[in-house]
Amino acid sequence: xxxxxGSLALVLLLTGCLPxxxxxxxxxxxxxxxxxxxxxxxxxxxxxxxxEQDYQKARATNKRMCPGFHAQLGYAYYQLGKLDQARQEFxxxxxxxxxxxxxxxxxxxxLKKQ
Amino acid sequence: xxxxxxxxxxxxxxxxxxxxxxxTDQPYDYxxxxxxxxxxxxxxxxxxxxxxxxxxxxxxxxxxxxxxERGYYVFPVxxxxxxxxxxxxxxxxxxxxxxxxxxxxxxxxDAVMFVTLEEYGSEYQVFNSAIKVSVKARLVDTRxxxxxxxxxxxx
Numbered sequence: 001x002x003x004x005x006g007s008l009a010l011v012l013l014l015t016g017c018l019p020x021x022x023x024x025x026x027x028x029x030x031x032x033x034x035x036x037x038x039x040x041x042x043x044x045x046x047x048x049x050x051x052e053q054d055y056q057k058a059r060a061t062n063k064r065m066c067p068g069f070h071a072q073l074g075y076a077y078y079q080l081g082k083l084d085q086a087r088q089e090f091x092x093x094x095x096x097x098x099x100x101x102x103x104x105x106x107x108x109x110x111l112k113k114q
Numbered sequence: 115x116x117x118x119x120x121x122x123x124x125x126x127x128x129x130x131x132x133x134x135x136x137x138t139d140q141p142y143d144y145x146x147x148x149x150x151x152x153x154x155x156x157x158x159x160x161x162x163x164x165x166x167x168x169x170x171x172x173x174x175x176x177x178x179x180x181x182x183e184r185g186y187y188v189f190p191v192x193x194x195x196x197x198x199x200x201x202x203x204x205x206x207x208x209x210x211x212x213x214x215x216x217x218x219x220x221x222x223x224d225a226v227m228f229v230t231l232e233e234y235g236s237e238y239q240v241f242n243s244a245i246k247v248s249v250k251a252r253l254v255d256t257r258x259x260x261x262x263x264x265x266x267x268x269x
Contacts, residue, residue: 022183029175032192036171067182068190075193099154099187102222107193 023066026054031072047076067097071104078111087111147262150255152225154187156217159195159206160229160249171195173229173249181227189223218256225262228252232266 027050035042051073058065074089087108094104157177174191182188195209203209210228217223233248253263 022185025179029179032175032178035192036174066179067186067188068178068193071190071193075190075196093190097187099222099224100189102220103189103194103197106220107197 022064023069024054024058024061024063025066026058026069027051028054028066028069028072044076044079048073048080051076064096067100068093070096071100071107074107083111083114142263142265144263146255146260147253150225150258150260150262152186152223152253152255152262154189154222154224155181155227155253156189156194156221156223156225156256157181157191157227157229158209158212159191160231161206161210162231164231164233164248173231177227177229189221194221214254214256214259223256225256226254228254 031042031047031050035047051069055065055069055073070089070093074086074093077083077086077089090104090107090111094101157174159171160173174195178188178191198209198212203212214226217226228251230250231247232250248266248268250266251264252261254260255262
């Protein structure tokens with residue numbers, strides 16, 4: 001067991017598996033965690049509230065939001081029927097991360113059909 | 115040590131060794147990885163072969179964090195999960211069968227990470243009970259189907 005702990009610590013040291021960080025994460029990973037573990041505690045309204053707060057704070061510091069952040073926020077807006085906001089978030093995800101373009105374009109096309 | 119922390123450490127070990135290639139008994143052969151270095155990774159919901167039902171999805175947020183902070187674009191895991199469910203793949207088992215060609219076409223991911231939880235939860239031994247988690251992961255190139263990396267972590 002102590003060998004395990006030792007090698008874990010070594011891995012952490014060598015790879016910098018500790019914060020901080022390229023991106024602002026805000027509540028993103030927490031939102032996902034709770035949404036799966038205790039769905040009742042993380043309805044879309046709450047997700048929007050938390051993630052919008054994070055985004056406002058991050059804008060003040062000029063740090064990029066993490067991959068998936070705006071997509072998740074857009075999806076929460078979509079679940080609330082706020083399609084314009086959803087569209088805007090998917091566009092932001094695509095602009096921040098061109099790697100997401102194929103998926104975001106598909107989600108945007110689906111929104112158009114609504 | 116709670117389960118979430120344990121999962122985090124296992125996630126950390128496995129991802130650290132994916133991406134930095136350190137601290138393994140045998141050096142991993144990164145030839146395939148170097149020939150097809152992915153920029154974006156689709157992390158599928160983990161297959162759960164353990165007896166513990168709860169907690170498998172919590173793994174997704176941990177994996178996302180470590181991969182993204184290493185510079186990969188990680189697709190929004192919860193959105194992807196929902197997207198696949200709406201497209202006829204209601205369970206992780208079905209998602210793990212998704213044709214790679216489809217992933218390329220529909221999602222545009224360079225690589226897919228398949229994670230399997232082998233053990234998760236308490237093991238009762240004679241003198242002590244230890245919480246244990248064992249995770250297997252494979253990273254596969256979407257366009258060629260070539261295995262880029264695989265590994266196991268136990269914590």
